Amino acid sequence: MPAPGETPRIRPPDREKMAEGVRLFLEGCGVDLSDPNVRETPERVARAWAEEFLDGYDKNAREVLGDFYEERKPAADEMVVVTSIDFQSMCPHHLLPYRGVAHVAYLPSGRIVGFSRLARLVDALGHRLILQETLAREVAEAIRRELDSDGAAVLLEAEQTCMTLRGERRAQARALTEAFTGAFAERADLRERFVRRIGVAR
Ligand code: ZN
Numbered sequence: 001m002p003a004p005g006e007t008p009r010i011r012p013p014d015r016e017k018m019a020e021g022v023r024l025f026l027e028g029c030g031v032d033l034s035d036p037n038v039r040e041t042p043e044r045v046a047r048a049w050a051e052e053f054l055d056g057y058d059k060n061a062r063e064v065l066g067d068f069y070e071e072r073k074p075a076a077d078e079m080v081v082v083t084s085i086d087f088q089s090m091c092p093h094h095l096l097p098y099r100g101v102a103h104v105a106y107l108p109s110g111r112i113v114g115f116s117r118l119a120r121l122v123d124a125l126g127h128r129l130i131l132q133e134t135l136a137r138e139v140a141e142a143i144r145r146e147l148d149s150d151g152a153a154v155l156l157e158a159e160q161t162c163m164t165l166r167g168e169r170r171a172q173a174r175a176l177t178e179a180f181t182g183a184f185a186e187r188a189d190l191r192e193r194f195v196r197r198i199g200v201a202r
Contacts, residue, residue, distance in 0.1 A: 005141050007130045009057040018046035053090050053097070056127030061142035064120040068111040068147070077183070077190060080112065081105040083201040085119045091162050092129035100158030100174065103198045106143045107150040107183055107190075118143075132156055133177045140179040151182025153194045 019042035023033065031038055081103070088099035102122045125138045136154045143152035155178045164171050184190050 003060040003062060003142075005145060006060060006125060006138055007128050007134065009054075009128070013050045013054065013057075015043075015046045015050055018049060019043045022046060052127070054127055054129070056124045059124035061121055061124065061146050064124045065113050065117050065142075065146050068113055071108060071110055071112050073110045074108060077107060079105050079107055079190070079193065079197070080115075081194065081197040081201070082115050082118050083198050085122055087119075087122045087126050087156075087158075089126035089132070089135055089158075090129050091160065092131065094162045094166070095129075096161045096165065098132060098158045098160040098162070098175070100156060102139070103155045103157075103194075104139065104143070104153070105184075105194050105197065106147060106152040109148050109150050111147045111149075113147065132158055132160065132175055136177045136179040140181045140184075144181040149182065151180070151184040151186075151190065153181075153184040153191065154179045155194075155198065 022042040022045045026033060026038060026041065033039065082105075083101075083103045085102040085104065086099070087102050088097055090097055102119075104118050104122070121142060122135075122139055125142065126135050130138070136156045140152040140154040143149055143154075155176065157174055157176050160173070160175045163169075163173050163175070180191060184194065
């Protein structure tokens with residue numbers, strides 16, 4: 001179950017209800033439900049949403065970050081940075097996906113985790129109905145909270161299909177959202193170093 005500070009779900013998913021909803025939606029679209037290509041679509045859609053798009057609700061930050069390694073507290077604002085973590089999430093306004101890369105950094109206070117755990121954190125918090133702005137904030141706050149970090153920085157670059165496939169249809173547009181906690185929120189020099197690290201890694 002989500003921890004405090006994470007976008008929650010109020011009850012477990014009901015696959016039958018999900019499939020029924022898709023069936024009703026297709027009926028509303030005027031589609032022929034006896035078409036062999038469509039006949040099993042409601043169950044297929046329900047499965048994809050429950051098991052892939054929204055499976056983050058079944059996880060929480062503490063659990064996916066796993067075991068900590070105790071390390072000496074670094075001397076001088078040494079940051080851990082993982083760049084270009086590919087991710088996907090789902091817009092709560094249109095139920096359309098957005099996807100891109102996440103850049104994540106934190107200042108260890110003595111607790112560190114495996115690098116790949118940060119990628120799993122992005123997935124656990126992102127595989128929900130959540131705005132890109134909120135996702136950046138939740139990832140940064142979870143790192144600060146769970147790793148007792150002195151600060152965390154998150155930058156998400158994504159294609160919002162809400163904007164590229166519908167509405168304005170600006171195919172090249174990319175949305176950047178960021179969140180800074182702790183020392184990153186207070187100090188411009190740390191934010192600048194974070195952005196430089198991302199550049200170095202590309
Ligand atoms: Zn949208």
